Amino acid sequence: MLIREFISQANKSQMITTLLKHYKVGNVRVKLKSMKNHAHYNVDTGTLELSTKYKTIKNSQVKEFLITILHEIYHAMDSKKYGWKKFKDMYEMEMNLQIAKGKDEYKDNKYEIEAEKFGENYWKKWNSKFKKDGLI
């Protein structure tokens, strides 16, 4: 049995492309950026930022990688649904609401909670599919 310790950049890119297409956010603006997180949806600019820091990822990082990508894709889906400018306003209103309630603007933010749930719910399904495809 072949145990791959690292997942190549090509396989990583293919997984991202597959996910973006599947969730029909393939036309969302994508920007490559050097950053600590695997991905980040920039609400202010309506851009999905992908990290250039991890050229390859370790098998042990797959779960975190998939959850993060799915989480950010969920924001991109919301942004597509409402239009990114409107979504930016909705997101900011939600932040202000949580602050006014004395809660955390991110942790208690409904858009963050929904996005995280989406990642938690679907990462296993994609993990199996990508394994079957020989990508991980």
Ligand SMILES: [Zn+2]
């Ligand atoms: Zn988020």
